[in-house]
Every structure is written in structure tokens, then in C-alpha cells.
Amino acid sequence: MRRALVVLGLALCGFLVLPVAPAAAHPLGNFSVNRYAGLTLHPYRVDAVVVADVAELPTLQDPAPSCAEAAGALTVSVARSRLEWTVDSSSLALTDGAGGLKTSRLECRLTAPAALGAGPAAVTVDNGFRADRIGWRELAATGIGVRLDGSSVPGATISDELRRYPDDLLSSPPDVRSASFTAVPDRAAAAAAAAPARASGAGLAGPLAGAERWLDSVVGGARLTPLVGLLAVLLALVLGAAHAALPGHGKTVMAAYLAGRAGRPRDAVAVGATVTLTHTGGVIALGLLLTTFAGVAGESVLGWLGVASGVLVAAIGLGALLSALRRRRAHHHAHAHGHEHSHGPGRWGIAGLGVAGGLVPSPSALVVLLGAIALGRTAFGILLVFAYGLGMAATLTAAGLLLIRVRDRFAGRLRLLERWRRAWPPATAALIVVVGLGLAGRALSTIA
Known part of the structure; x- marks a missing residue:
């Protein structure tokens, strides 16, 4: 009965999104x-x-x-x-x-x-x-x-x-x-076992490891006061922002796409918002799946989600490449003022970029959510996951806005840069295709 109530609660909140940061409790991850x-x-x-x-x-x-x-x-x-x-x-x-x-x-x-x-x-x-x-x-x-x-x-x-x-x-x-x-x-020589290795146990590297462990302890703690809950939500925001600053999360792909397709500030905001919703929804959906079906191997699901994310990135890049080549053939004439028409990113490209960036949920976010569910704190767990996603979105949006500002500030000032701008759309689209295929291949290699 309790599991049914948990499932119903998650289903009603399915539009929210889940964040993630590496969990500290187990040295090889929470799935191992x-x-x-x-x-x-x-x-x-x-x-x-x-x-x-x-x-x-x-x-x-x-x-x-x-x-x-x-x-x-x-x-x-x-x-x-x-x-x-x-x-x-x-x-x-x-x-x-x-x-x-x-x-x-x-x-x-x-x-x-x-x-x-x-x-x-x-x-x-x-x-x-x-x-x-x-x-x-x-x-x-x-x-x-x-x-x-x-x-x-x-x-x-x-x-x-x-x-x-x-x-x-x-x-x-x-x-x-x-x-x-x-x-x-060989009775003359009994084999002697070598002394076991005595390496000191290592926790998570980095200054935020202690904060992540504190957040885990808050979720699983016996008492949860309003003040502690508020601090936990704020900490989830900070951890999400820091997590998005680490390698990955499509920042390189997003930067290449916005630069090569004359992206606007609202496009960067749209990517960040889509990443938040996709990531939060993915964590909640996977948490629901793991609590409902005991035979599902979470690490395999993450691996296939990684493959899907890479394939989606490659598809976005291929679409952008074909579009850039068509425009180049259509506009292969000189312009009186030495500039080309601006072609902003399409809606589907922006949406796909955000989905690809948030499609793979973090195992540590799953731990936060599942720990909250186990203690009857489902709503609090979802709130933390959503806060984590907002932190991720803030970092990704800031990175996109910074890139657009730098591009607009220096574009056209140097002839060499102006020539390179004409080659940006097809070059960056090709880069996105290569990165997407690389992400898909790496994720596929982790699936047993």
C-alpha cells in the first residue's frame, strides 16, 4: 500500500526534474x-x-x-x-x-x-x-x-x-x-599469503564532498526542521550549479551550436530551462521505475540513456550541418555590406539540445530521491531534485549568455574572425556530430 502511494505521488509530480551529484557512501557508486x-x-x-x-x-x-x-x-x-x-x-x-x-x-x-x-x-x-x-x-x-x-x-x-x-x-x-x-x-613449501594492501580509504575529492554528504544525512535524518530544510534546498542549488560546471553536461555542444547558429540570449535561457525539466523528470521517472520494478538494473538504464543522449546530439548536429550547407549554396553571392543574413537556431534544435543535456540523471540524485521516499518525504526529495536542476540550469544558461556576449562583442572587428564566421555554421555542426557520436560510443561501452 505504501509503495502504491509513493508511485501515485511520483506520477502526480512527474513534470518536475531531478538533479545529481556524486554520492559519497560507496566508493564505486550507488549502483555497484x-x-x-x-x-x-x-x-x-x-x-x-x-x-x-x-x-x-x-x-x-x-x-x-x-x-x-x-x-x-x-x-x-x-x-x-x-x-x-x-x-x-x-x-x-x-x-x-x-x-x-x-x-x-x-x-x-x-x-x-x-x-x-x-x-x-x-x-x-x-x-x-x-x-x-x-x-x-x-x-x-x-x-x-x-x-x-x-x-x-x-x-x-x-x-x-x-x-x-x-x-x-x-x-x-x-x-x-x-x-x-x-x-x-608440495608439502615442503607452503604458500604464504601476501599482506593485503592497506590503502587509506578515500572520500570524494573536492571541496563540495562534505556538503554532499551533509545533504544525504539531512534526507535520511530522523528530524527535519524548516530551517534545515531551507538550508538543504539552498545547498542543492549550489551543488547543482557546481555539478554543471564540471566536464560534461553538453556545455561544449551548446556553445558550438549557439555560436554557429547565431544564437540569441533567449536561446541560452531556453536550453537551461529544458535541461532542468528534462533532468528533474528523468530522475523522478527512473526513481519510479526502480521502486516499482525490482529487477530493473539502474546502471543499464543510465547507459542506454547515455546512448540516446549521444545519438540525439549527433542528430542535432547533422540537421544543423545539412541546413548550413543548403544556406551556403543558396546565398553564395556577395552582399553589399559584407555581412550575411542571420539564421538563429530552430526551436527543435534548442529543445533537442536541452533534452540531450539533461537526459542522463545522476545516481546521487537518485539516492536523494529514494532516501526521501523510503522515509515518507517524497515531496521534499522532489523539491531537492528540482532545486538541483535549477542550479544546473543557472550555470548552463550563464555559460551560454557569456559565449553570446563575447561573440557579439568581438565579431566583425578582425577580418580573420569575419572570415571564420562564414565557416562557423558548417564547422560547428560537424563538431557537434562528432561529439554526439563520441558520447554515444562511450555510453555504449559501459553497457555489459
């Missing part, structure tokens, strides 16, 4: 499921430590992880015979995450009999636990009384069993799902 399996091979058995570190959104959406699930997903075969695991111990802990949501950590100790003491035996390992989820995938294997020849994995964990993630690997986390080696009896 991080997996580790460490094997210790003995002459007559194999022991395994299996760990899953589950971020906020999978914890909210998916069934609670269990050691039975983990044991079924960890396939170890000795001489092509699959081992049958027995669970020695298990634990599942929930901890507070971003936006008042929970993260979960599953730890399992498994054991299985294996004939490794008689002679060399081929061993294969595959960990398929929650394979559809993005995240850190780590395998390790060592032996006691058994030597591992040709092993493709390290002898010890590099993350302290998903407790401490090395800073230098967070941008490109390991994706080790399988391993193979030969186990050879």
Missing part, C-alpha cells in the same frame, strides 16, 4: 555490487572466503544476498569435477548509506572436499555472483601444502576483502571473474 572470493587450497580440501559489498540501490532493489546464493555462484572444478560447498559460517550486516538508505555486506566461509594431494590437478574458478551488476570483481588463490602453477590471480586480496579499496584502482576497478591453474602437491 563489489565481489571478492579468496581460495585456500589444501591437499584434501578447498576453503573459500566469499564477500559481497552491496551499495544502496541494489540493497534497496534486490533480494538480500545469502551464502546459499554465493555458494551456488562460485564454481570451482578440480580435474573437471565441480566441488560441492558447505557453509561453515555466514554474516549479513546492514549499515547506513547515502540519503538514509542502507548498504549491505555479506561474508561467507565455505569448504569443500577435494583430492589435491595425489598429483597435479587442473583447477578452474568462476565467480558469477550477481553478474548483471557493475562493481569491483576480485579473485585470489593460495595453497597450503599445495603449489599453484600458472595461476592467473594473486595469492592474497588487494582490498582487504572489500574493506579498503586502493585509491589508484577506483577509476579502473578489477574485473576478475574467473581463474585457472594447476595444483601440485
Whole structure:
């Protein structure tokens, strides 16, 4: 009944928009499921430590992880015979995450009999636990009384069993799902596990990381006073503006389009407003989808939205390129006053540019919204998302207005610049096509 009310509330507010800033609670993002399996091979058995570190959104959406699930997903075969695991111990802990949501950590100790003491035996390992989820995938294997020849994995964990993630690997986390080696009896030399890496835990970089964490704590806090609520809304505005100032969000494409198509100040305002509405609506729609359908993988949805955004940008650029080439052929005569007719951007181009800029919602905005929904603060969560979108729009609009002012101030003062202006429309349109295809390709590469 509560979920139905939440869905109804979101549907009634579907015209609003959702903002985003990176969430601090989980090192690889709020969609991630991080997996580790460490094997210790003995002459007559194999022991395994299996760990899953589950971020906020999978914890909210998916069934609670269990050691039975983990044991079924960890396939170890000795001489092509699959081992049958027995669970020695298990634990599942929930901890507070971003936006008042929970993260979960599953730890399992498994054991299985294996004939490794008689002679060399081929061993294969595959960990398929929650394979559809993005995240850190780590395998390790060592032996006691058994030597591992040709092993493709390290002898010890590099993350302290998903407790401490090395800073230098967070941008490109390991994706080790399988391993193979030969186990050879060697009682003279027991393999010693290397000490795990002890990298200090890293929070979000940048001066706004603490502000983002405070906003998450406000959403998930037990008490919410009017003053704290007002401060949270103002902070969401600032975070949205700062987030839009980071690389991305179509600022380059918007600048090229407005410059190449003689954009006006109202066009820059229209782009900013469309980005706000699209981004807010996208966050709310995705939040509604994730709370209604547990089987939907949010990271895959974001990936496809990124592809759609890139394709839309490329289509806008292609339309602008064809239009510029047609005008060039039609107006290939000299003008008495040395200038060309002004051709402002079309409505559809401006609208498409704003939609493309706001189409991909931020995972951290989803955390804010879903955390508010979980505590019955749906309206407050939507308000924060809308404030975040307004902050984004302010930055993008200011960037567009600044570009137009600089263009109008210096255009025509230099002959070289005047010649370049004649080439702007087709050149910038071609640039937009290239950027759009690049965005689509990058997003497509993230979809498993």
C-alpha cells in the first residue's frame, strides 16, 4: 500500500526534474555490487572466503544476498569435477548509506572436499555472483601444502576483502571473474599469503564532498526542521550549479551550436530551462521505475540513456550541418555590406539540445530521491531534485549568455574572425556530430 502511494505521488509530480551529484557512501557508486572470493587450497580440501559489498540501490532493489546464493555462484572444478560447498559460517550486516538508505555486506566461509594431494590437478574458478551488476570483481588463490602453477590471480586480496579499496584502482576497478591453474602437491613449501594492501580509504575529492554528504544525512535524518530544510534546498542549488560546471553536461555542444547558429540570449535561457525539466523528470521517472520494478538494473538504464543522449546530439548536429550547407549554396553571392543574413537556431534544435543535456540523471540524485521516499518525504526529495536542476540550469544558461556576449562583442572587428564566421555554421555542426557520436560510443561501452 505504501509503495502504491509513493508511485501515485511520483506520477502526480512527474513534470518536475531531478538533479545529481556524486554520492559519497560507496566508493564505486550507488549502483555497484563489489565481489571478492579468496581460495585456500589444501591437499584434501578447498576453503573459500566469499564477500559481497552491496551499495544502496541494489540493497534497496534486490533480494538480500545469502551464502546459499554465493555458494551456488562460485564454481570451482578440480580435474573437471565441480566441488560441492558447505557453509561453515555466514554474516549479513546492514549499515547506513547515502540519503538514509542502507548498504549491505555479506561474508561467507565455505569448504569443500577435494583430492589435491595425489598429483597435479587442473583447477578452474568462476565467480558469477550477481553478474548483471557493475562493481569491483576480485579473485585470489593460495595453497597450503599445495603449489599453484600458472595461476592467473594473486595469492592474497588487494582490498582487504572489500574493506579498503586502493585509491589508484577506483577509476579502473578489477574485473576478475574467473581463474585457472594447476595444483601440485608440495608439502615442503607452503604458500604464504601476501599482506593485503592497506590503502587509506578515500572520500570524494573536492571541496563540495562534505556538503554532499551533509545533504544525504539531512534526507535520511530522523528530524527535519524548516530551517534545515531551507538550508538543504539552498545547498542543492549550489551543488547543482557546481555539478554543471564540471566536464560534461553538453556545455561544449551548446556553445558550438549557439555560436554557429547565431544564437540569441533567449536561446541560452531556453536550453537551461529544458535541461532542468528534462533532468528533474528523468530522475523522478527512473526513481519510479526502480521502486516499482525490482529487477530493473539502474546502471543499464543510465547507459542506454547515455546512448540516446549521444545519438540525439549527433542528430542535432547533422540537421544543423545539412541546413548550413543548403544556406551556403543558396546565398553564395556577395552582399553589399559584407555581412550575411542571420539564421538563429530552430526551436527543435534548442529543445533537442536541452533534452540531450539533461537526459542522463545522476545516481546521487537518485539516492536523494529514494532516501526521501523510503522515509515518507517524497515531496521534499522532489523539491531537492528540482532545486538541483535549477542550479544546473543557472550555470548552463550563464555559460551560454557569456559565449553570446563575447561573440557579439568581438565579431566583425578582425577580418580573420569575419572570415571564420562564414565557416562557423558548417564547422560547428560537424563538431557537434562528432561529439554526439563520441558520447554515444562511450555510453555504449559501459553497457555489459
